[in-house]
Amino acid sequence: MDTAVKICGLREAAHVAAAAGAGARYVGFVFFARSPRNLALADAAALALSVPEGVAKVALTVNATDAELDAITGAVPLDMLQLHGQESPARVVEVRARYGLPVMKAVGLSDAADLATLDLYQTVADQILVDAKPPKGAELPGGNGLAFDWRLLLGRVWRRPWMLAGGLTPENVALAIRSTNARQVDVSSGVETAPGVKDATLIRAFCKAALG
Numbered sequence: 516m517d518t519a520v521k522i523c524g525l526r527e528a529a530h531v532a533a534a535a536g537a538g539a540r541y542v543g544f545v546f547f548a549r550s551p552r553n554l555a556l557a558d559a560a561a562l563a564l565s566v567p568e569g570v571a572k573v574a575l576t577v578n579a580t581d582a583e584l585d586a587i588t589g590a591v592p593l594d595m596l597q598l599h600g601q602e603s604p605a606r607v608v609e610v611r612a613r614y615g616l617p618v619m620k621a622v623g624l625s626d627a628a629d630l631a632t633l634d635l636y637q638t639v640a641d642q643i644l645v646d647a648k649p650p651k652g653a654e655l656p657g658g659n660g661l662a663f664d665w666r667l668l669l670g671r672v673w674r675r676p677w678m679l680a681g682g683l684t685p686e687n688v689a690l691a692i693r694s695t696n697a698r699q700v701d702v703s704s705g706v707e708t709a710p711g712v713k714d715a716t717l718i719r720a721f722c723k724a725a726l727g
């Protein structure tokens with residue numbers, strides 16, 4: 516099966532090169548001040564130039580205002596917006612229309628009740644990022660290296676392309692793909708040696724394990 520890999524939270528051209536060279540199809544840039552992976556606009560614009568053709572550049576934002584999204588999309592050439600906060604379905608529709616970019620909405624799962632939220636966003640977003648719900652009081656709404664119970668996804672019928680995220684690592688990604696039939700996987704913490712510090716060897720190991 517053809518799997519697509521997204522490496523999220525990249526901050527250095529060497530890691531973009533490692534991801535692209537290992538077959539990743541998406542790279543994610545984080546625009547969230549509290550994150551150790553946060554990028555300044557100028558740095559993101561420079562980093563985007565290093566991304567080879569055919570690898571999608573995704574901007575991750577959290578409850579961003581129009582002014583913030585205007586600044587990001589005006590400075591950085593992008594292929595997709597990832598909304599990782601509490602953006603409503605109406606906001607997803609608005610962002611898609613305003614920027615003309617595909618929108619991937621992150622939905623956090625911790626139990627079966629969260630599946631209704633996922634179904635709702637499948638009606639408005641271009642893609643769904645199925646992630647672990649952050650623990651109460653977490654500093655970050657994502658990128659916490661936590662997995663959810665993959666069995667929640669058994670028997671799901673997807674209306675949109677979706678991506679599995681949350682606590683994936685080079686060690687568990689092959690099992691995660693087999694367990695969920697995910698065609699796309701996303702990782703951040705699992706290819707880091709410390710929060711925000713990516714590692715080229717781990718990036719390559721993740722891609723190898725996901726792509727077979």
Ligand SMILES: O=C(O)c1ccccc1NCC(=O)[C@H](O)[C@H](O)COP(=O)(O)O
Binds near residue numbers: 551599683704
């Ligand atoms: O990475 C961050 O710092 C971050 C900040 C705010 C919202 C989301 C964030 N990250 C999301 C991701 O990187 C991934 O899409 C996803 O949550 C998986 O992360 P991980 O469990 O660390 O692999």
